[in-house]
Amino acid sequence: DAKTTQPNSMESNEEEPVHLPCNHSTISGTDYIHWYRQLPSQGPEYVIHGLTSNVNNRMASLAIAEDRKSSTLILHRATLRDAAVYYCILRDNAQGAQKLVFGQGTRLTINP
Amino acid sequence: DAGITQSPRHKVTETGTPVTLRCHQTENHRYMYWYRQDPGHGLRLIHYSYGVKDTDKGEVSDGYSVSRSKTEDFLLTLESATSSQTSVYFCAISEWVTSTDTQYFGPGTRLTVL
Numbered sequence A: 001d002a003k004t005t006q007p008n009s010m011e012s013n014e015e016e017p018v019h020l021p022c023n024h025s026t027i028s029g030t031d032y033i034h035w036y037r038q039l040p041s042q043g044p045e046y047v048i049h050g051l052t053s054n055v056n057n058r059m060a061s062l063a064i065a066e067d068r069k070s071s072t073l074i075l076h077r078a079t080l081r082d083a084a085v086y087y088c089i090l091r092d093n094a095q096g097a098q099k100l101v102f103g104q105g106t107r108l109t110i111n112p
Numbered sequence B: 001d002a003g004i005t006q007s008p009r010h011k012v013t014e015t016g017t018p019v020t021l022r023c024h025q026t027e028n029h030r031y032m033y034w035y036r037q038d039p040g041h042g043l044r045l046i047h048y049s050y051g052v053k054d055t056d057k058g059e060v061s062d063g064y065s066v067s068r069s070k071t072e073d074f075l076l077t078l079e080s081a082t083s084s085q086t087s088v089y090f091c092a093i094s095e096w097v098t099s100t101d102t103q104y105f106g107p108g109t110r111l112t113v114l
Helices: none
Strands: A009-013 A018-023 A032-038 A045-050 A061-064 A070-075 A084-091 A106-111 B004-007 B010-013 B019-025 B031-038 B042-051 B054-057 B064-070 B073-078 B087-094 B109-113
Touching: A009 A018, A018 A032, A018 A084, A018 A106, A032 A061, A045 A061, A045 A070, A070 A084, B004 B087, B010 B019, B019 B031, B019 B087, B019 B109, B031 B064, B031 B073, B042 B064, B042 B073, B054 B064, B073 B087
Parallel strands: A009 A106, B010 B109
Antiparallel strands: A018 A070, A032 A045, A032 A084, A061 A070, A084 A106, B004 B019, B019 B073, B031 B042, B031 B087, B042 B054, B064 B073, B087 B109
16 A cells, blocks of 8 residues: 655644645555544544545645645634544555555644 | 444443444445554554445454445454454445545444453
8 A cells, every 4th residue: 555644743723724744755646645534532534535636625625746746635724623633545446445544644733 | 424323332341252343324335344443553444345245354354253234234243352452443334446435434433342
């Protein structure tokens, strides 16, 4: 499985934008970049995914570097409810995609 | 929210006893998964199912068995629980297994083996 590297923790203030980085220097051409997050005492939930182009949805934006070796999850206006562990995951059809390979993720703290 | 429930939500048991955890879905999704989450390891796949009576092992399957007799239910059994199986167990479902599909997770079961 392709590896991802994320900072262990980040901190931000409420109503400010948050940029969560992820490095994936060994990404292959067919790997999709997925982000999940896990709120306290809950199961993980899907946030967003992309392949090459930047993506936006109601929860967040995903900015993908031109060489695809890194990506950034952007929360445009953080709320206290966004405090969670954020996981950056690579998925590839070649591996059957039966499983999500979770790393340690980034623990995001939001200050009021 | 995807209709996934897990039961029980909390369980304390003793070493050597059998334990069965249940995952129930109302989405009619074909694929179901069991993960465990431990500090320092993230989530790891135990077993998954790609249809009724069709299951396969994940990366940490030793000591666990699964069964799926109906689309909506996926059971995880610890034949003889050990303290190393103390963990939080998450069930997940997905409609497909492509590189773009989404997995939806249940609320988790916290299992303590004394």
